[in-house]
Amino acid sequence: MGITSSCNLLSLSSNPYLVRLTGPEPIPLNDSFWDTLLDFKLNTPSTSGDSRLLEESIEALCRAFAKTNLQSGNLSTLLSIQISLIKHAIANTEPSEENEELLVTLYNTLLMVRLITKHLLQVMPLADSLLHFHTPETLPPVSETDLKPIVASRSVSRYETSCDEMYNYIFEFLSGYPVTHDTMSVHSECMKLLLTLVSGSLYHGVKDNPYVDIIIKGRCSKMAPEVTKTLLLNIIREKQEEPVGMWSYMWSYVPLVGSTLSQSRQDDLQTESMLFMLLLANFTNTHPNPYRHALFTFGHTDVGDSYNVSSSTITFTLNINTLYHFFCSETAVSEERTLLLYMLLYGNENFKVFVLSRTNIETLLLPMLRVLYDAEGHSTHHVYMVLIILLVLTHDDSFSSYIHDSVVQIIPWYKERVLTSVSVGGTIILVLLKTIQANITKIRDRYLHTNCLATLANMSSRFHSFHPYVAEKMINLFSVIIKKYNKIRSSLLGEGDESVFIETTKSCMESELDILEDIIRMFLEMINSCICHSAKSNPVFLYELLHKRDIFKSFQTHPNFSTLIINIESILGYLSSRLDEETKEQHNVSVEEVMKIVENAIRQWPTDRLQMTPLLKFEYVEECQPDEFFLPYIWTLIFGSSTLYWDTSRITLSPGQPDSPAEQDNDVTEEEGELSRGSHVVFQVGAESGEEVVCQ
Numbered sequence: 001m002g003i004t005s006s007c008n009l010l011s012l013s014s015n016p017y018l019v020r021l022t023g024p025e026p027i028p029l030n031d032s033f034w035d036t037l038l039d040f041k042l043n044t045p046s047t048s049g050d051s052r053l054l055e056e057s058i059e060a061l062c063r064a065f066a067k068t069n070l071q072s073g074n075l076s077t078l079l080s081i082q083i084s085l086i087k088h089a090i091a092n093t094e095p096s097e098e099n100e101e102l103l104v105t106l107y108n109t110l111l112m113v114r115l116i117t118k119h120l121l122q123v124m125p126l127a128d129s130l131l132h133f134h135t136p137e138t139l140p141p142v143s144e145t146d147l148k149p150i151v152a153s154r155s156v157s158r159y160e161t162s163c164d165e166m167y168n169y170i171f172e173f174l175s176g177y178p179v180t181h182d183t184m185s186v187h188s189e190c191m192k193l194l195l196t197l198v199s200g201s202l203y204h205g206v207k208d209n210p211y212v213d214i215i216i217k218g219r220c221s222k223m224a225p226e227v228t229k230t231l232l233l234n235i236i237r238e239k240q241e242e243p244v245g246m247w248s249y250m251w252s253y254v255p256l257v258g259s260t261l262s263q264s265r266q267d268d269l270q271t272e273s274m275l276f277m278l279l280l281a282n283f284t285n286t287h288p289n290p291y292r293h294a295l296f297t298f299g300h301t302d303v304g305d306s307y308n309v310s311s312s313t314i315t316f317t318l319n320i321n322t323l324y325h326f327f328c329s330e331t332a333v334s335e336e337r338t339l340l341l342y343m344l345l346y347g348n349e350n351f352k353v354f355v356l357s358r359t360n361i362e363t364l365l366l367p368m369l370r371v372l373y374d375a376e377g378h379s380t381h382h383v384y385m386v387l388i389i390l391l392v393l394t395h396d397d398s399f400s401s402y403i404h405d406s407v408v409q410i411i412p413w414y415k416e417r418v419l420t421s422v423s424v425g426g427t428i429i430l431v432l433l434k435t436i437q438a439n440i441t442k443i444r445d446r447y448l449h450t451n452c453l454a455t456l457a458n459m460s461s462r463f464h465s466f467h468p469y470v471a472e473k474m475i476n477l478f479s480v481i482i483k484k485y486n487k488i489r490s491s492l493l494g495e496g497d498e499s500v501f502i503e504t505t506k507s508c509m510e511s512e513l514d515i516l517e518d519i520i521r522m523f524l525e526m527i528n529s530c531i532c533h534s535a536k537s538n539p540v541f542l543y544e545l546l547h548k549r550d551i552f553k554s555f556q557t558h559p560n561f562s563t564l565i566i567n568i569e570s571i572l573g574y575l576s577s578r579l580d581e582e583t584k585e586q587h588n589v590s591v592e593e594v595m596k597i598v599e600n601a602i603r604q605w606p607t608d609r610l611q612m613t614p615l616l617k618f619e620y621v622e623e624c625q626p627d628e629f630f631l632p633y634i635w636t637l638i639f640g641s642s643t644l645y646w647d648t649s650r651i652t653l654s655p656g657q658p659d660s661p662a663e664q665d666n667d668v669t670e671e672e673g674e675l676s677r678g679s680h681v682v683f684q685v686g687a688e689s690g691e692e693v694v695c696q
Contacts, residue, residue: 009057018058022065026072034081038108044185051645055115062119069132075116076134079166082109086169090176103186110189114196121200122650126210129200133162163197163211164218170194175226179237184269187234191272192644198279202635205652207285215280216287224290225315228280229298232318234273235340236326237266268643274336275638281343282630296347300354320354328363333371335382336637339630342385345392346620352392356399362406362424365390369431370413375438381633383435387451390428391620394458401462403428417469425459426470432456433477436519440481446515453522454618460529461615464537471544478523479551485516486554517560524555524564529616531567535607539599546575546598567610574609575601 012018017037020027027033045051069075085106092099120129170190179187201209215221280291299314300321327341344351355364368386375383394400404425411419411427422430432452439448488509527545530538549572555561556569578601583589623629639646 009053012057013060018061021074022061022068024068024071027074027077029077029080034077038081038105038112040108042108045643045645047643048645051643055118055645058115059119062116063123065116066120066123066132073134075113075132076162078109078113078116079133079162082106082113083165083169085109086173090172093177095182100182103183107186107189110186110193114189114193117193118196118199121196122203122647126200126204126206130163130210133166164214164220167194167197167215167218167220168223171220171223171227175223175230179234179269184266188269188272191269191276192642194276195272195279195638195642195644198283199635202646202651212283213287216283216289216291221290225294225298228277228291228294229316229318231273231277231280232298232323234269235277236319236322237270271336271641274340275634275642278336278339278343278634278637279631282627282634284625284627292347295343297350298348299350314350320351323351324355324358324364328360328367330367333367333386334641335379335385336634336641338368338371338382338385338389339634339637342389342392345389346622356393356396359406361399361403362408365403365424365428366408366411369427372431372435373413375435381636383448384451387435387448387455388620390432390455391451391458391618394455395617395619397462400425400459401464403459404462404464419469422467422470423465425463426467428459429456429470430473433473437477437480440484440516440519444512444515446518449515449519453519453526457522457526457529457616458618460526461533463530463534463541466538466540468540468544471541474541475544475548478520479548481516481519481523482551482554485513485520488513488516520561521564524561524568525613525616528564528567528613531571532607532610532613533615535571535605536602539595539602542571542575542602543595543598546572546579549576567613570609571605574605 045054089102120132174190197211200211281295283289294315297313297315299317301317301319371378371386404423406424407421408424436449436452439445492509552565552568555565575598579597582597
């Protein structure tokens, strides 16, 4: 046996089989050495810390291998064994003792190829590392002290073909061999190998990655629909109970107890499949991406189902209901789940139509709203993804209407007060208002509140059945913003307290005034939209406006706001006169009586008095190169979620990209009140106004 289960990691560097593998001598394919080498039992790394210990224990061997493999060709032989094992496994998927041993050997082969390949990617140019995948020709020996680039004088097409073949057979195994408790470790190791193969750009700070190009443009890309479906099935697969028997024993290398082992492996495969799916779909640099296309064009299981918008373009079918419940299944929303949900809502019209038709939409929305509510405990990117999802959903009028009819009995995580019987729409408004307030007070990221306001604007024409607390919070926040705006404006005009200038410069005050003016304008447009399109459904909201009518007085002569308060003053003037008429002989009028008068008056309101405004509609549009933002973000998630080890000292990303995953710094970076990263987002107002808001 090459490596025993009881061996110490420190002894790996002197293991005679590994020493021979990394030597200059070619080892023939039919040599019994391979049977002995690959028949090992080793505690499978279950954490990134375990993976680090394993990689560090064989680093010297990997260095030697990088210097000798072009002469020995042993990696090519190992890949031939891997392909042969996959062929045999796919040919007979029925459980048997022979298959059991074959899968163990395949797992060991995949692990060994991954460890070797990772080292090659780290220490040499990517194109040079491809040379190691092919049977060697007569090559000059590699320097013992330096690995010089050798690819310039030779074509790499043949070596790309070898790598393409490896991808192809791994894809065939993933899509053709059933996932069971006993095969899950092999599937998981396949995913780890794939993640490793496409990671080369991290080490060299370049966008061009031949390993990615092969996946996108090579022969293996023809399997894009099957691979995409397989990854999605891995993501939504139900948890399996751990069986008792020989197969369970064979995979008990990980030093864990009981069902924890089974749960860990299933979680690993699910997470790795999700992360690899996100990577595949975001390789959009130079070539049409077949995996992105497949992700955006799959349909519901029944091709004739009404949820499939265009059955003629469907690449494959999947039970979208199961996928939907996957996104609703946890109260704690992971970033990778949120990002995958965003991609599906943005790109897959069949999935989006299905989601918009759900009558239990609160199960999807409430966990994401909690992310916004507890924003300080989440990364900036995660918060942005949730906001974009809300923006995409609220662009649909039927959704914006339905969420005000769907009532949540209690929201346990809302701490400001006990909330009962609040609509989903009201909950969204409350959380967005809290986000805006926190942003104005602490973070001051202009585009964060722009996104929040864009979502509220999309909802505004469909506001109805306001909970009194929701209406009160909205108008109170608006009042606070107006007071702050008036105070700064007065100071700049020389009418206010000059001590304000001590704390901040004039330029900073002017910048803040511009931000507040944008917020006020958006609030006024939202109020106008609500009055013009749904006033009769919002007596509670109108009551709050009437109660705080004085806040609009300062805008009557304001050059930027005077036209926006015409409708507001018109309807509030009408309600005020009706109140005066019906209460002129009463001294004490209760809130309930005032509400009753407002309700009756608004039913008789002659809407022709209004200056009708177009519907406020903001649409999310991705930038032309979304990979520049999403790929570094996804690698950050891989760093945090995968059990693979990543040597952060070797990691570099292309200049101008968001923070390196090596830093894993998710704090907000301010630069003159604007977020300096993670803002590759475009919001475009509907055709009525033609205005664009670009976050960059």
